[in-house]
Amino acid sequence: MVKVAVLGYGTVGSGVVQVIGDNGDLVSKKSGTEVTVKYILDLRDFPGDPYENLVVHDFNTILEDPEINVVCETMGGVGAAYNFTKQCLAAGKSVCTSNKELVAKHGPELLEIAKANNCSYLFEASVGGGIPIIRPIMDALSAEKIERILGILNGTTNYILTKMEKEGADFNDVLKQAQDLGYAERNPEADIEGHDACRKIAILASLMLGKTVDSEKVYTEGITKITSDDFAFASKAGYTIKILGVSEAKGEDSVLTYVSPFFIKKSHPLAMVNDVFNAIFVTGNMVGDTMYYGKGAGKLPTASAVVADVIDAARHVGKNVPCYWDAEEAKLADIKDASFKYFVRVKAESLEQIKGIAPGGKVVDGDVSGQAGYITPVLSEKVFAEIAEKLGDNMLGRIRVYC
Amino acid sequence: MVKVAVLGYGTVGSGVVQVIGDNGDLVSKKSGTEVTVKYILDLRDFPGDPYENLVVHDFNTILEDPEINVVCETMGGVGAAYNFTKQCLAAGKSVCTSNKELVAKHGPELLEIAKANNCSYLFEASVGGGIPIIRPIMDALSAEKIERILGILNGTTNYILTKMEKEGADFNDVLKQAQDLGYAERNPEADIEGHDACRKIAILASLMLGKTVDSEKVYTEGITKITSDDFAFASKAGYTIKILGVSEAKGEDSVLTYVSPFFIKKSHPLAMVNDVFNAIFVTGNMVGDTMYYGKGAGKLPTASAVVADVIDAARHVGKNVPCYWDAEEAKLADIKDASFKYFVRVKAESLEQIKGIAPGGKVVDGDVSGQAGYITPVLSEKVFAEIAEKLGDNMLGRIRVYC
Numbered sequence: 001m002v003k004v005a006v007l008g009y010g011t012v013g014s015g016v017v018q019v020i021g022d023n024g025d026l027v028s029k030k031s032g033t034e035v036t037v038k039y040i041l042d043l044r045d046f047p048g049d050p051y052e053n054l055v056v057h058d059f060n061t062i063l064e065d066p067e068i069n070v071v072c073e074t075m076g077g078v079g080a081a082y083n084f085t086k087q088c089l090a091a092g093k094s095v096c097t098s099n100k101e102l103v104a105k106h107g108p109e110l111l112e113i114a115k116a117n118n119c120s121y122l123f124e125a126s127v128g129g130g131i132p133i134i135r136p137i138m139d140a141l142s143a144e145k146i147e148r149i150l151g152i153l154n155g156t157t158n159y160i161l162t163k164m165e166k167e168g169a170d171f172n173d174v175l176k177q178a179q180d181l182g183y184a185e186r187n188p189e190a191d192i193e194g195h196d197a198c199r200k201i202a203i204l205a206s207l208m209l210g211k212t213v214d215s216e217k218v219y220t221e222g223i224t225k226i227t228s229d230d231f232a233f234a235s236k237a238g239y240t241i242k243i244l245g246v247s248e249a250k251g252e253d254s255v256l257t258y259v260s261p262f263f264i265k266k267s268h269p270l271a272m273v274n275d276v277f278n279a280i281f282v283t284g285n286m287v288g289d290t291m292y293y294g295k296g297a298g299k300l301p302t303a304s305a306v307v308a309d310v311i312d313a314a315r316h317v318g319k320n321v322p323c324y325w326d327a328e329e330a331k332l333a334d335i336k337d338a339s340f341k342y343f344v345r346v347k348a349e350s351l352e353q354i355k356g357i358a359p360g361g362k363v364v365d366g367d368v369s370g371q372a373g374y375i376t377p378v379l380s381e382k383v384f385a386e387i388a389e390k391l392g393d394n395m396l397g398r399i400r401v402y403c
Numbered sequence: 404m405v406k407v408a409v410l411g412y413g414t415v416g417s418g419v420v421q422v423i424g425d426n427g428d429l430v431s432k433k434s435g436t437e438v439t440v441k442y443i444l445d446l447r448d449f450p451g452d453p454y455e456n457l458v459v460h461d462f463n464t465i466l467e468d469p470e471i472n473v474v475c476e477t478m479g480g481v482g483a484a485y486n487f488t489k490q491c492l493a494a495g496k497s498v499c500t501s502n503k504e505l506v507a508k509h510g511p512e513l514l515e516i517a518k519a520n521n522c523s524y525l526f527e528a529s530v531g532g533g534i535p536i537i538r539p540i541m542d543a544l545s546a547e548k549i550e551r552i553l554g555i556l557n558g559t560t561n562y563i564l565t566k567m568e569k570e571g572a573d574f575n576d577v578l579k580q581a582q583d584l585g586y587a588e589r590n591p592e593a594d595i596e597g598h599d600a601c602r603k604i605a606i607l608a609s610l611m612l613g614k615t616v617d618s619e620k621v622y623t624e625g626i627t628k629i630t631s632d633d634f635a636f637a638s639k640a641g642y643t644i645k646i647l648g649v650s651e652a653k654g655e656d657s658v659l660t661y662v663s664p665f666f667i668k669k670s671h672p673l674a675m676v677n678d679v680f681n682a683i684f685v686t687g688n689m690v691g692d693t694m695y696y697g698k699g700a701g702k703l704p705t706a707s708a709v710v711a712d713v714i715d716a717a718r719h720v721g722k723n724v725p726c727y728w729d730a731e732e733a734k735l736a737d738i739k740d741a742s743f744k745y746f747v748r749v750k751a752e753s754l755e756q757i758k759g760i761a762p763g764g765k766v767v768d769g770d771v772s773g774q775a776g777y778i779t780p781v782l783s784e785k786v787f788a789e790i791a792e793k794l795g796d797n798m799l800g801r802i803r804v805y806c
Contacts, residue, residue: 019546019689029613030545030727124543130690132535132543139542140527140535142433143422143710210432269696272675279694286422286707287533287697291682293672294693304689307546315725322718324433 002035002314005062007084008075009042009055012098012125015303016072017051020310027307031314038068063087069119070313072306073097078105089113089121094317096309098125098302104199104215107206108327120321122309127200128153130301131294132308133280137207138323144284146208150402151245153200155276155297156184156191157223161241162274170228183276193222194243194259201245204280205257207323208247211330219258219335226261229345230397233366233373239263239343240271241399248333256333262402263343263375339380341401348372350394357387375401405438405717408465410487411478412445412458415501415528418706419475420454423713430710434717441471466490472522473716475709476500481508492516492524497720499712501528501705507602507618510609511730523724525712530556530603533704534697535711536683540610541726547687549611552650553805556603558679558699559587559594560626560646565677568643573631586679596625597646597662604648607683608660610726611650614733622661622738629664632748633800636769636776642666642746643674644802659736665805666746666778742783744804751775753797760790778804 004020006013017037020027028034039062040054049055062068071088073095075081081102085095090113097103102110103126114121124134128151137146152158156178163174175192178184190196202215223243234241242264247257264271269291273279278296283289295301312321343364346354351363351372364373376384388395407423409416420440423430431437442465443457452458465471474491476498478484484505488498493516500506505513506529517524527537531554540549555561559581566577578595581587593599605618626646637644645667650660667674672694676682681699686692698704715724746767749757754766754775767776779787791798 015689023546023548023689026548027546032725130687131693132539135543136535136539139715140538140708140711142714143426143430143707145426145429267675269675272670272672284533284707286418286426286703288701288704290534290695290697292693292695295691298691300689301691304546304687305543308543311545312542322435 002031002033002070002317003038003067004035004070004072004310005039005041005068006037006072006074007041007081008073009040009044009046010074011299012302012306013040013072013074015299016074016306019300019303019307027311031311033314035310035314059084063091069093069317070310071095072310073099074306075099076101078102082106085110086113089117089119092117092119094119094122094313096122096306096313098306100126100199100203104202107203108212108325111323111325112327115320118318118320120313120316121323122312122321124309125302125305127203128278128280128292128294129296129298130304131278131280131292131296133204133292134207136292137204137282141282141284141287141290144286146282146284147249148283149201149204149208149247149280150270151201151204151280152242152270152273152278153197153245153280153296154191154243155278156188157243158273158278159183159276161223161226161243164226164228165231165235165240168228168231171224171226192224194220197243197245197259201247201257201259204245205247205255206325206330209255209330210324211326211328213255213257213330213332217332221260223261225397226399227397229366229368229371230399232368233343233345233364234263236366237364237373237375238266240266242270244402250333254331254333256335256338258335260400262400264402336381339378341378341403342376342384343399343401344374344376344395345397346372346374346391347394347396350391353394354387354391357390371396405434405436405473405720406441406470407438407473407475407713408442408444408471409440409475409477410444410484411476412443412447412449413477414702415705415709416443416475416477418702419477419709422703422706422710430714434714436717438713438717462487466494472496472720473713474498475713476502477709478502479504481505485509488513489516492520492522495520495522497522497525497716499525499709499716501709503529503602503606507605510606511615511728514726514728515730518723521721521723523716523719524726525715525724527712528705528708530606531681531683531695531697532699532701533707534681534683534695534699536607536695537610539695540607540685544685544687544690547689549685549687550652551686552604552607552611552683553673554604554607554648554683555645555673555676555681556600556648556683556699557594557646558681559591560600561676561681562586562679564626564629564644564646567629567631568634568638571631571634574627574629595627597623600646600648600662604650604660604662607648608650608658609728609733612658612733613727614729614731616658616660616733616735620735624663626664628800629802630800632769632771632774633802635771636746636748636767637666639769640767640776640778641669643669645673647805653736657734657736659738659741661738663803665803667805739784742781744781744806745779745787746802746804747777747779747798748800749775749777749794750797750799753794756797757790757794760793774799
């Protein structure tokens, strides 16, 4: 018998209670034991809610109840969530979480506490919502040296870019629509500036290496500078634009991890990932390319991933489910030393100038009055920065090209 | 310390030895113990092979060696492979396999023997080659009621269909090319008639239900009747043609499982799965649509999946890794009771006839001289059979439409 406590009765937390309720027989069968929710921790009351009698306001009720062996942390943030998680793990209660911020910031420490106390810290839901990605990397691809991870990791920005492409609309208009529909937050910075994707790629990069990639050191560029003109050029040249979290092995022990918008070929599997869907493209040294696709957010998909972790924790009560992620910091390569092709959008009269200073590239046509487009050959970031400086105000935009 | 024996030193078996060799540090780290190959069973000798001194000819050497706790069955077939697997499991040695025929035919029995002897029968490599699909269904989606599985499960037929689409070529010409390139067997029947896909979808359907779907009772239609004319119509109407293994839940305890070519919309994620790639589209009641993509065959991708199982077995020596698949037969729905839209290719002069007997459909143009195309409304298989009879020789081809 496994009794579960859910910390935070918001979107994901109420989804967890619903999944364990609706799919209860299945959850218990897969767990090999009956699984029920005993407490829901929230500051609020929920009169009329079918689970209102499970709501408690004092965390200690949960911590001190020896019947509780699995806790779902669906509060978010790195304050109380961190504190509660540490105390639960220290008391031998496994914690299953969707809190990517906490996993990115304190993952190795919490994994260590779990190991020392014969319980588990599980976080399938922290990346890719309902998409199984943590387990495939940890288990199904366990025999692989992972060479590269490329992910569409944020549903809000993917929705915005998809709309911009399909409707020829401008960023700000689509953002406003997305906010009205509830797909984007009133304060959208974490999504549109790439911070959310950054935390997720830092988690994946850490699992890829078994060492810690600090999300605060990851180069992160958002989508606020992408315009409908960029899409006009991309489309005519056979590309679309996606914001990707990227992690590439560089030699034996170094990794280049960053978030950036990219031109990607329409024939690439990631190009067909539209709207709020996410996908993660993982390349291993034996298996080659694999991809995982699904809803990257939303109440039930995310809750389903938390409950899959509950089942895993329930199967391993009193034991630690291992995770290969040490506190040691990974050696990060600097994006300044990386090389890319660049799509450059310039004033029409500057086309000859860029052809002269970045010879060997390809002119692309976007049918945009007064503008010209050019894809450079592969250049280092340093060399491209010099070119951009020479172009000055004649450069209207630039986007890296994935190739 | 885990010592492994590999049964069969063919394509996959030699891949397993290579993956454990090349990624040895990683395999041992993930296993939590050193993993090495001690024996390779084969009837042949391999003079000059770097592992020639591991080759043995007598299965009993392996069976009777108490040091061997994990065995990789990469022989194929249901004769000796079945016999050896049973003996290994009965002796408490876990077996990891890529043998889909054996898993489809004797899976539940072998799982039962494994459970009774505190060891495991693992078969990630039996479906989708290097694509993690067995584990995602069993673990990451463990909280889901799976409603539908749709898979491009055979690389050879997907290669043939992709070539036919891209080059406008005919089936027989592309089959010959595929044979010359080694992508299709000299005797291609298991692939082109859908038998290989049938075994794989039967395995996935069994895992979806936790009961046994007998592959011999699964309706299976291959791709030998698909022509370049079908692709001409599909392409102009915004479709491509793929052969899919399908398993759909029907009510609480029944399932409709079959293999058939389909018209699918070019915007569907499965439509971009080309060449020898495979993909499996899984829909759960909470998570919605998810998809898993990668190389469905090939030495190293398949071997990588076998070795992921070796790591799992090594982590659980003396214990059973559970699998929810009972011997009890699942209740199979009959495809005769199912309904589809149908693309019908007829002689040009018969277009009015089909519009008359299947009203409410859509005329599609393929620019093929003397032919017309029509997509019917949703009809039951029984009703469509009557229509096909009325059309007689005027019907040149028909393909189900996925919608």
